[in-house]
Amino acid sequence: MRFQEEQLTHKEGNENRLPAQEIIGQSPELKEILRLISIVAPSDSTVLLLGETGTGKELVARAIHEGSSRGKKTMIQLNCAALPANLVESELFGHERGSFTGAMERRIGKFELAHQGTLFLDEIGEMPLELQVKLLRALQEKEIERIGSRTTMKVNVRIVAATNRDLEKEVEEGRFRADLFYRLNIFPIRLPALRDRREDIPLLANFFVQKLSKKIGRNISAISDSALEEMFNYDWPGNIRELEHVIERSILLAEDDVLRQVYLCTRRQSSVKRISDNDFQPKTIEENEREHILRILKYCKGKVAGFDGAAKVLGVPPSTLNSKLKRFGIRKIHYEIKDPNVFDNTNS
Known part of the structure; x- marks a missing residue:
């Protein structure tokens, strides 16, 4: 997508804003x-x-x-x-x-x-x-x-x-x-992510340049075509908040009254995208243990002890499992299964 050099105007920056809001x-x-x-x-x-x-x-x-x-x-x-x-x-x-x-x-x-x-x-x-x-x-x-x-x-x-x-x-x-x-x-x-409403990026960039130029004491009058295109093609993992911070950093580093370059966190972008692609969410050992116990309890239909109980499946004494339930704040309401067929396909 190509942009013409964006001249900053109050009219554009205020379109579709709610009173007293930066929406x-x-x-x-x-x-x-x-x-x-x-x-x-x-x-x-x-x-x-x-x-x-x-x-x-x-x-x-x-x-x-x-x-x-x-x-x-x-x-x-x-x-x-x-x-x-x-x-x-x-x-x-x-x-x-x-x-x-x-x-x-x-x-x-x-x-x-x-x-x-x-x-x-x-x-x-x-x-x-x-x-x-x-x-x-x-x-x-x-x-x-x-x-x-x-x-x-x-x-x-x-x-x-x-x-x-x-x-x-x-x-x-x-x-x-x-x-x-x-x-x-x-x-x-x-609320949609900024990457899902990319057509709003020029208006948001316009607004933040006006707002932050005044705050910083710089007189930025335009955003270059290349800077706008670079912002448009970025995925913005931090969304509008990240855009605001990028604009502020770019204003501070600008050499004249045109914002010709934006300083994006490209390394962070690729890292976040890689995590997202693999659907990976970092968790602590305790969080993983708690989730595993809950899944086993649901698989065992809430039964803790006995031959087909969760303690047997987990390989721990029932007293140990009960202690873990208390420590993790796991109660019956958390693992009750109303539909007995919910875990029929756990081995598939």
């Missing part, structure tokens, strides 16, 4: 996302944003919030992967002074702060299992309880959650509660 593009994929946002935003329905990292889930969450009747209230954000597991509960629900070691004063949680507004739970797939049941209760009962408190309080919060994980697979493998998944999956929106 930019004209591709059919993006137009469908905007259509879904316009449908769900005015309601109070829970929204689940799916897609690879860097695809703009936070911007979509804010667009949903601003397009709702809660738009003048606060949107509170919690990144479930950014905190240790033992602190996520306190961040969500708050705590009373002295409720645990280090709780020197009362803390107001995200649910309380988001009352009458929107709570954006980013990286929801990273939430610990033991906390998922408490989140589910808060969503169902619309009430919370601070750690160390004996009283509950009603909250009116709209939930928008996001993840780059395959939650259905996480449920199947016992890392995410099925009941919480169904509670969150009321209105799913899957």
